[in-house]
Amino acid sequence: MGKIKILSTETIKKISAGEVIERPVSVVKELVENSIDAQADKIYVEVKNGGKKLIRVKDNGIGMNKEDIFLSVDRYATSKISSIDDIYKIRSLGFRGEALSSISAVSKLEIISKDENSEVAYKLTVINGEKKIEECTSSRGTVVSVMDLFYNVPVRLKFLKSIETETSHIYNLIFKFAISNVNISFRLEIDGNVSLNVLAVKSLKERLYELLGKEFIDNLLEVKFKNEEIEVFGYIGKPDFSKTTKNYQYIFVNNRIITDKVISHAVLSGYENLIPHNRYPVCILFINIDPSKIDINIHPTKREIKFINTNLVHSSMVNAIKETLRKEKPLPKVFPEKVTTTNNTTSYYKILETRTNTISELIKDFDAELIAKPIQQLKLMYILAESDDGIYIIDQHVAHEKVLYEKLSKSSLSQNVTQYYLTPISLELNFSQSNILNKYLKDLLNLGFDIENFGKNTFLIRGIPMFLKESNAEKILIKVIDEVSEDFANSNLVKEDKNVFIRAVACHSAVRAGDKLTYDEMVKLVNEFLKCDIQYCPHGRPGLIKISFDEIGKKFGRI
Ligand SMILES: Nc1ncnc2c1ncn2[C@@H]1O[C@H](COP(=O)(O)OP(=O)(O)O)[C@@H](O)[C@H]1O
Ligand SMILES: [Mg+2]
The missing domain is CATH 3.30.565.10 (Histidine kinase-like ATPase, C-terminal domain)
Structure with missing residues (x-):
């Protein structure tokens, strides 16, 4: 047989x-x-x-x-x-x-x-x-x-x-x-x-209000766009309302929930340099296209589609986003030159301003010998510094993130670094956010947070770590939770890594491009960073360029 x-x-x-x-x-x-x-x-x-x-x-x-x-x-x-x-x-x-x-x-x-x-x-x-x-x-x-x-x-x-x-x-x-x-x-x-x-409602806006809340709605811009290829409508986030994850990008093609790299890329391109690297715009976009111009039959789950004319869809989407942003005047720039001197700064910069002195809090105990001496802050992004044998250009965000990460990873941090609120702050989370928070409550306690689950999806924040500014602790916490949940959604790791939380807290508490630093702060940051084992952030981005005086000498033909 x-x-x-x-x-x-x-x-x-x-x-x-x-x-x-x-x-x-x-x-x-x-x-x-x-x-x-x-x-x-x-x-x-x-x-x-x-x-x-x-x-x-x-x-x-x-x-x-x-x-x-x-x-x-x-x-x-x-x-x-x-x-x-x-x-x-x-x-x-x-x-x-x-x-x-x-x-x-x-x-x-x-x-x-x-x-x-x-x-x-x-x-x-x-x-x-x-x-x-x-x-x-x-x-x-x-x-x-x-x-x-x-x-x-x-x-x-x-x-x-x-x-x-x-x-x-x-x-x-x-x-x-x-x-x-x-x-x-x-x-x-x-x-x-x-x-x-x-409950059933008449408009998208009413539904979004119910699902995402008032603050969210207040930060949206309406999109209405049409050309021969596609029709786009919905909302995109103002540039200063960008997020650290793609969790808030909702894209529908002919009312189908899809994930599509072409569209996501086009949305991001539409914002050009209005959003910092590693951040993502919020969007709720409905794209209508003639069904004969797409193929939805490429995967049995129908979550992917193929556009017959990908380039045209991409460029139309970029135009739709740009046109919407152009109408919103004046456009806030991500890295304005005069952040601290202008009065009509956007809320994004206000947050940054209030944060500028936290770093001195954090590294006030710095008393070791100096490896390098800062010369100047460049573009409110980099620190130019000089040592005996060369010059450094240091990315201030990467440097601070790495320094914080090192400190947080040392588990000796505990209750004594908590600052308590007079009145606790209540935090309303959605279902998946509260899942993550419940799961990591203990790790957060170790970092100096004092948070209690107050039934279902409500939490009470009683205290936060010393290194966080009171004014934006809850915002940072939500960003951290979102990032961690995104990490998990994208990873196939069965064993979930608790360092992701420390990494996310370090990243969101660190100074950013646009933060003005005092000279003392630069001294401390530069030297703490140079003392770390490697000069990369925990996500793997390099934080330093070094040019030795030998190299400089060679360029000038001196040696
Ligand atoms: N909730 C429902 N109400 C009415 N008809 C339904 C419902 N679910 C399934 N059907 C019928 O059963 C058929 C088979 O469903 P399904 O296996 O999901 O295939 P498909 O949706 O691709 O047609 C549908 O075409 C529809 O006629
Ligand atoms: Mg079906």
Whole structure:
């Protein structure tokens, strides 16, 4: 007998299910997309144990009759297209007819649905490939319950991250659906607690207000752009409202949630030099393009798309951003020459100004011998310094970040460096932010923070480390949390590294380009930095250029 045999249908289904359903959030995405395609205006999502135990999506959409429910879980069963050409005209989110079939192959599935023409509702269960349908009662719409995901694919189960991580992916997804479908009410219940709950509204602005808060809205500029290739609308952040992570970039193409390097790059290019290196603009952008000019069928999860004319889309996006920023006058520059002398500085610079003396606090105990003597601060960014054998140009931010990082890594820092507030500050975080904070509360205590979880997503900051300025401690804390959560989202490390927190705190507490330093501060910073083991920041950026007097001598033909 030969060695080759045809795989059973069940095995084939499980293998291909892996492409569509990678983790719990993939199930949520497929089910919510189905509800949106079914024209629901109320979508309720419930998850238990990070979605491993239960994912339930309930909608009030058009529903299905008995015949359709029964077919819906078969492979390539779809009501949305009938030929390949339809894909290139498609406006619905689904079209491959694979989701329900894939889900049913790797979980215990139950669908209850009723359409407006049926007297009764029907319940379909699929367990181990066996379909069973019976009559039941329910209102118009559909409820899909997915239980024990990957119960029959243990390898998948093993590769899933912690419950918190899986849950926060789901939260972030529903957040994005809520942004792109303002006319739909969304509710997300996580292990019995309502984590997100928004009612249908008329405008994007109202929805953003509810999801992101007033401060966020106040820092947005409206985008309205159209040319022959694309239409862009939505909001972008003012340049001085940039973030350290890409977490606040929401991009939708034909109302589809996508990740696309071309668009992200174009947005950043639109800001040109208005945003410092390593920071990212905020954006909530909707791009409409003729469906025949994109290909969404390059990945089963449909999260990537291909533009037929990439260059044109890129340049149109850059124009859309530039035009919006140009209307906002006067444009704040990132590194203005006269930061400290002008009165109408933006809030960004005000924060920097108040911070200028923190560094002397931090390094007041400097009494070691000097390695180099500062000569001058250049462009409020670099320090020019001289030693016996040459000159140094030092990046003040990198230098301070490295010095802080070294200090923070020494675990001897503890309670004695905490400064306490007279009245504690309360901090409202979103779900994924509070997950991260809860997880790292102990590490933060070691750094000198005194923070207490005050129930659900509220925290009380009672004290902060000496080296932080009171005025912006909470802002720094939020930036740190966002950066750490971004780090985790992008890494496949199972063991999460606690140094990321120290790294983030050091980076966000350090002086930046634009901060004016006094001579004493420069003396201390330069010499502490030169004494560090290496002159790089913890993220790997170099902090120093040295030119020896020998090299200078050679250039001048003296030696
Ligand atoms: N929530 C829902 N409400 C109404 N119909 C649904 C719902 N979910 C699925 N369906 C029906 O089941 C079919 C198969 O769904 P799915 O496997 O996700 O494939 P696709 O969305 O690509 O068509 C859909 O085409 C639709 O007709
Ligand atoms: Mg679908």
